[in-house]
Amino acid sequence: MTVLLESLKSIVGDRGWTTDAADLEPHVTERRGRLRGKTSIMVSPSTTTQVADVVRACASEGVSVVPQGGNTGLCGGAIPDASGEQVVLSLSRMNRIRRIDKEDSSILVEAGCILADVQAAAADSGHFFPLSLSAEGSCQIGGNLSTNAGGINELRYGTARQQVLGLEVVLADGTVWDGLRTLRKDTAGFDLKQLFIGSEGTLGIITAAALKLWPHPGNTTTVLAALNAPGKAVELLARLRDEMGGDIQAFELMSDRCMRFVSRHIPDVRRPFADDHPWFVLSEVDAGGDSEALENSLMRIFDEGLVEDVVIAKNQAESDELWRLRHSISEAQKPEGANLKHDISVPTGRIADFLAEGDSLVQNMMPTARLVAFGHVGDGNLHYNVAQPVGADGEAFLDEGLALTEAIYDLVASMKGSFSAEHGVGLFKKSCLERYRGGTEISLMRTIKGALDPENTLNPGKVI
Numbered sequence: 001m002t003v004l005l006e007s008l009k010s011i012v013g014d015r016g017w018t019t020d021a022a023d024l025e026p027h028v029t030e031r032r033g034r035l036r037g038k039t040s041i042m043v044s045p046s047t048t049t050q051v052a053d054v055v056r057a058c059a060s061e062g063v064s065v066v067p068q069g070g071n072t073g074l075c076g077g078a079i080p081d082a083s084g085e086q087v088v089l090s091l092s093r094m095n096r097i098r099r100i101d102k103e104d105s106s107i108l109v110e111a112g113c114i115l116a117d118v119q120a121a122a123a124d125s126g127h128f129f130p131l132s133l134s135a136e137g138s139c140q141i142g143g144n145l146s147t148n149a150g151g152i153n154e155l156r157y158g159t160a161r162q163q164v165l166g167l168e169v170v171l172a173d174g175t176v177w178d179g180l181r182t183l184r185k186d187t188a189g190f191d192l193k194q195l196f197i198g199s200e201g202t203l204g205i206i207t208a209a210a211l212k213l214w215p216h217p218g219n220t221t222t223v224l225a226a227l228n229a230p231g232k233a234v235e236l237l238a239r240l241r242d243e244m245g246g247d248i249q250a251f252e253l254m255s256d257r258c259m260r261f262v263s264r265h266i267p268d269v270r271r272p273f274a275d276d277h278p279w280f281v282l283s284e285v286d287a288g289g290d291s292e293a294l295e296n297s298l299m300r301i302f303d304e305g306l307v308e309d310v311v312i313a314k315n316q317a318e319s320d321e322l323w324r325l326r327h328s329i330s331e332a333q334k335p336e337g338a339n340l341k342h343d344i345s346v347p348t349g350r351i352a353d354f355l356a357e358g359d360s361l362v363q364n365m366m367p368t369a370r371l372v373a374f375g376h377v378g379d380g381n382l383h384y385n386v387a388q389p390v391g392a393d394g395e396a397f398l399d400e401g402l403a404l405t406e407a408i409y410d411l412v413a414s415m416k417g418s419f420s421a422e423h424g425v426g427l428f429k430k431s432c433l434e435r436y437r438g439g440t441e442i443s444l445m446r447t448i449k450g451a452l453d454p455e456n457t458l459n460p461g462k463v464i
């Protein structure tokens, strides 16, 4: 190992490595503190050639490499194991915007670019990059692609996968695959870039990406609707799509408990409706500049009884205030104690069934626990969280909750949903992948992993 360490230091230069325990600490610790690994070195290459040289040097010694972006992933995928034998490879110094091509409407970025910086560069060039999530100030585009991140604009623009035109990837033996094309149409053989997107660093290290840029969406209108049942959210989405020509950018469901937690724990937020309602939907609607048409549609929908009440933001400040409610939910859950978190998806048409059957499971198995459900209706993606009973012991609650989690994932599977609609598999959800995607699907994944990384040196132990 000593010889390898010296060789790695010389590849990345003085500014490209650390062995200092305090510097390493945030890079070996999982964000929620659920996992702590160990490493003797973290390297931060600044070029693709350096990444390739690091991977090649490690491969020749049989040492494995754990790629790391912003370390905001919530599945333990970016953390080395406890052996101290794995090298952490941070992409943070590979943070250049290589090119913006207005004619192609594309942007070529290095993997370590912070997502918010990609959005800003797109905006500076008069375009829009739609990937947007609460961690955007610290997560990196390479991490976003490796986890196929979603976010609030997914309904209209799709996940990270849908934003990619081409990739540059360092393979397990140090070979660089230059797939940085900006083609919109390409039917030449397998679409290899899709293999690496969502593979969480187990098949290759993404060093750069060519991404689609979009026209700026223009002025959208923020609407908060109060509903008496979650199934109404799916109906409302269909109605708004019919009425507004399909241009709904975001459509977020939140239960009343989410609102209560937010108003209890987040300073300066106010509940938007005077009356209590069990469910809410926050949406961003592109009315094509015709706010009167939107208001008329909402009036008709209200008169028909589909919604209980509606607030339309009159300006950016009011819009920000409404979005603050949604963005603060995760933060507001923390002071309420431990949470069982399930970032699942079901077919959109089964959302109401899932919520009804899931609620019965919780009632039967942990009747004093508190459901905190919210999510992206258009994608069937729900954050189906269960908060500990008031005053309970958090650790004991999490241990007892394992059976409930399994029952919830079984319910999801019975509806042909996914136990992981966000954040990937990493380490924490490996057993779920075995349980719910067994047989042919797992065997195909193993074949691909074996073909691309026969010595199992790229992020071993993660995903499969």
Ligand SMILES: Cc1cc2nc3c(=O)[nH]c(=O)nc-3n(C[C@H](O)[C@H](O)[C@H](O)COP(=O)(O)OP(=O)(O)OC[C@H]3O[C@@H](n4cnc5c(N)ncnc54)[C@H](O)[C@@H]3O)c2cc1C
Pocket: 031, 066, 067, 068, 069, 070, 071, 072, 073, 074, 076, 077, 078, 079, 091, 111, 132, 133, 134, 135, 138, 139, 140, 141, 142, 143, 144, 145, 146, 147, 148, 149, 150, 151, 152, 200, 201, 202, 204, 205, 206, 207, 330, 422, 423, 424, 426, 459, 462
């Ligand atoms: C407050 C908060 C809100 C969030 N909201 C969302 C959300 O709305 N939607 C969503 O999908 N996720 C969300 N996440 C999860 C997380 O932000 C995403 O998974 C994000 O894409 C991870 O990016 P990262 O750069 O932090 O990656 P990391 O956490 O560093 O890494 C994640 C995985 O990708 C691998 N990896 C990282 N970079 C590379 C690379 N260049 N090449 C190959 N492999 C690599 C790592 O080894 C690891 O397996 C949220 C997280 C937080 C903390």
